[in-house]
Amino acid sequence: MNEDSTPQSSTEPARPSSGWDRELLEKLLLEALVEQRKARRWSLAFRVFLVAAIGLGFILAFKPLAQGGLTAPSKAHTAVVDVIGTIAEGGEIDADTIIEGLREAAEAKGVKGIVLRMNTPGGSPVQSAYVYDEIRRIKKEHPALPIYAVVSDLCASGGYYIASATDRIFVNPASIVGSIGVIMNGFGFVGTLEKLGVERRVMTAGDHKAILDPFGPVDPAEKQHVQQLLNAVHQQFIAAVKAGRGDRLKDRPEIFSGLVWTGAEGIELGLVDAVGELHQVAETVIGAKEIVNYSHRETLLDRVIRQLGTSVETALTKLATSSPRL
Known part of the structure; x- marks a missing residue:
């Protein structure tokens, strides 16, 4: 058989990915991270709103009794x-x-x-x-x-x-x-x-x-x-x-x-x-x-209300200043 027709070996190393593939992958990962953080922020916002609503209902319902x-x-x-x-x-x-x-x-x-x-x-x-x-x-x-x-x-x-x-x-x-x-x-x-x-x-x-x-x-x-x-x-x-x-x-x-x-x-x-x-x-x-x-x-209720307000304010501040980081 002619030497030129000898099949090539299949153990040749894979060629590295091109630069644009790597950039695309990094971009997709970053966008996924941003979306994940957005979801967390909305979840935190919902919880803050829920706590504030419960607190307001508690105030309206029980403050007259406390006084x-x-x-x-x-x-x-x-x-x-x-x-x-x-x-x-x-x-x-x-x-x-x-x-x-x-x-x-x-x-x-x-x-x-x-x-x-x-x-x-x-x-x-x-x-x-x-x-x-x-x-x-x-x-x-x-x-x-x-x-x-x-x-x-x-x-x-x-x-x-x-x-x-x-x-x-x-x-x-x-x-x-x-x-x-x-x-x-x-x-x-x-x-x-x-x-x-x-x-x-x-x-x-x-x-x-x-x-x-x-x-x-x-x-x-x-x-x-x-x-x-x-x-x-x-x-x-x-x-x-x-x-x-x-x-x-x-x-x-x-x-x-x-x-x-x-x-x-x-x-x-x-x-x-x-x-x-x-x-x-x-x-x-x-x-x-x-x-x-x-x-x-x-009163004790007033202190609870004040502390609740401080907690909500802190949570909202964190929410407003949070940003995605790597």
Whole structure:
């Protein structure tokens, strides 16, 4: 047989794929990955929507029960807003919660008068000033709507700041009222560090950035500056009380010294007006025996709702910023 007719061996290696085949394969894989991620995003979006819908239904169904199941009646009643606890932003009570209750009460049908039920040692002068201004605003918008303060145990400092904006203040003879002053306190540990052999290291940009540092000696210039600051806030406090109480205040300098008095003594000084408790004021002064509480405080349900909202917001943020990656 001729050598040229000998069959070729079948063990010859396969030729590699061309470049365009590889690019096509990569493109198909990437498109599949994108479609997969889109499906995941829509699945996440659906779950977020489902959770939000369930949460909204839960809120609508159970929030009235969490708030005691009370709905403001349209018939005549006395509105109550609690000012109980230390007044501080984000604390037991703050301006936002008090103002929200006041506004709802002022706009509700059937409200014949508003009572601030007070038992507070005071707190932030800023938060107190916000509520004071809101009471005066409501009185201008609703001049026929009386706003009273009823004190149980204590109405001092920022609490009295708020109460002074009301039309009348009622107390128990043993209530504690007053404390018209401003305080800023702390401790000094300079000698303690020396005894312990501790070396203090602090760096600042600004000569007085470490003002009132408890581990350094008191600087006379800084002390004078802080005192001027306290005096300025005190004068704002005094001006607010005088504007609210007017001629009822006796001309006694000690009224603004930071001292406190009993309810009985407060009547004599013109700090408060009369003896009275909530139900008696509602029935005989306002003339609406029924009482409805408009106070706003964060309940367990409110915390759940807030956390649910945060979770949904986080999920939506992730959804909006997600993108396919290799």
